[in-house]
Amino acid sequence: MxxxxxxxxxxxxxxxxxxxxxxxxxxxxxxxxxxxxxxxxxxxxxxxxxxxxxxxxxxxxxxxxxxxxxxxxxxxxxxxxxxxxxxxxxxxxxxxxxxxxxxxxxxxxxxxxxxLPRGGIDGDPVWDGPAVLQTVGTRRIPDAAVPADAKTHNYLNGILARLELRRAATDDYSADEAIVRDTDGRVTEGATSNLFFVADDALHTPAADLPLLPGVTRSVVLELAREEGIPVETGRYDVDDVRDAGEAFLTNSTWEVRPVATVDGIDVGGGPVTDLLARLYDERVERRHYAGGPDPGNRDQ
CATH class of the missing domain: 3.30.470.10 (Aminotransferase class 4, branched-chain amino acid transferase, N-terminal domain)
Structure with a gap:
């Protein structure tokens, strides 16, 4: 390499x-x-x-x-x-x-x-299965201290969250991603991902004015949801809102759309909205980068 x-x-x-x-x-x-x-x-x-x-x-x-x-x-x-x-x-x-x-x-x-494996409609996910989430004590650094939308090499916040997961792991239980909250206890994001959940017939995700990094994949998924007519709400949520959700998923550039299996040991799972958005994401990748996409010199879009 x-x-x-x-x-x-x-x-x-x-x-x-x-x-x-x-x-x-x-x-x-x-x-x-x-x-x-x-x-x-x-x-x-x-x-x-x-x-x-x-x-x-x-x-x-x-x-x-x-x-x-x-x-x-x-x-x-x-x-x-x-x-x-x-x-x-x-x-x-x-x-x-x-x-x-x-x-x-x-x-x-x-x-x-x-x-990585091929993406798109005929692709394979890079993850082994739906994600196990665990809420951690590590809090997101306030935006007034370090701007949350700056993606810098200083990733100690996420590292500390992931170390909590490792310390909590047992032979029978190991979480894939942390749920990180702000100093007021509101859900912000994962250590390296954005969080979505479905409740009350709408797709929810923490608002971008919270101390979180609004991911590029997050933006694509929000666009796809709105194009499909799925009601979208951004707001401030407690962990219980996620635990009680009908379905949930994570997004980042590598995972794309990854369903959530459990939150703090409580079954949540994916569902029809998660499946639909994952398919729409794959279709967009397919159109832009494989069959039917633009010329190779113009695929970076």
Missing amino acids: KYYVDGDLVPAADATVSVRDRGFMYGDAAFETLRAYGGACFAWDAHEQRLRRTAETLGFADAVPDDLRTAVRETLDANDLAEAYVRLSVTRGVQPGKLTPDPEVDPTVVVVVTS
């Missing part, structure tokens, strides 16, 4: 950054996780725009290169990958070891790829 590091495609074992890179030292970097289907990234524009917004929050938007899409394509081509997980990172680069960043930025760009 070869990774992209600042313009060079190097063997994975040799792909390194400086120990003085601020992405390594402070988490001072923006990144995106994307899914490539048929050789091109799904919803490229939305991912690139969010990465640039994160860089703007961090104060180095003007230094983000214009050729990020080319870097990703070169990495996929170098590994002969059409179906892949893609992680694109842009750090503030190497600077003196002090907390205050220098105004001059020479960014570090890294692209990491991993093979």
Whole structure:
């Protein structure tokens, strides 16, 4: 496997950054996780725009290169990958070891790829089965402290949530994803996913003005639901709202739409709305990246 590091495609074992890179030292970097289907990234524009917004929050938007899409394509081509997980990172680069960043930025760009199954109608999910969810004590960092919509290398919030799951695991029970709440006890998201549930004949998901990262897949699913005429409500919810739901599912770029099996040991399951939205998502991927889609050079949409 070869990774992209600042313009060079190097063997994975040799792909390194400086120990003085601020992405390594402070988490001072923006990144995106994307899914490539048929050789091109799904919803490229939305991912690139969010990465640039994160860089703007961090104060180095003007230094983000214009050729990020080319870097990703070169990495996929170098590994002969059409179906892949893609992680694109842009750090503030190497600077003196002090907390205050220098105004001059020479960014570090890294692209990491991993093979995944085909997506779309004839594809296979990357997950083994419906997700087991567990509410954790770790709370989402307030937006006033660290902007929730900035997708940076500092993922300690999610790491601590996942460590709680590991400590709670037994031979008979192991959760796949955490439900993370804000400091007021309201449900926000998973450690690496957005949460949806069905109740009172509507699709619900925590509102984007809560301290959560509104995912690209979340946005696609909301669009598909509205196009299909499914009532959609965003709001503030307690864990009991999710536990009592008729069905629930998670979204992110890699999992796509993943049904939920249980929440804190309570059966919830998927259902017709989950199945419908998963099918509609697969159909969109199929149209855009496989049979009937645009030319390969224009699939990143």
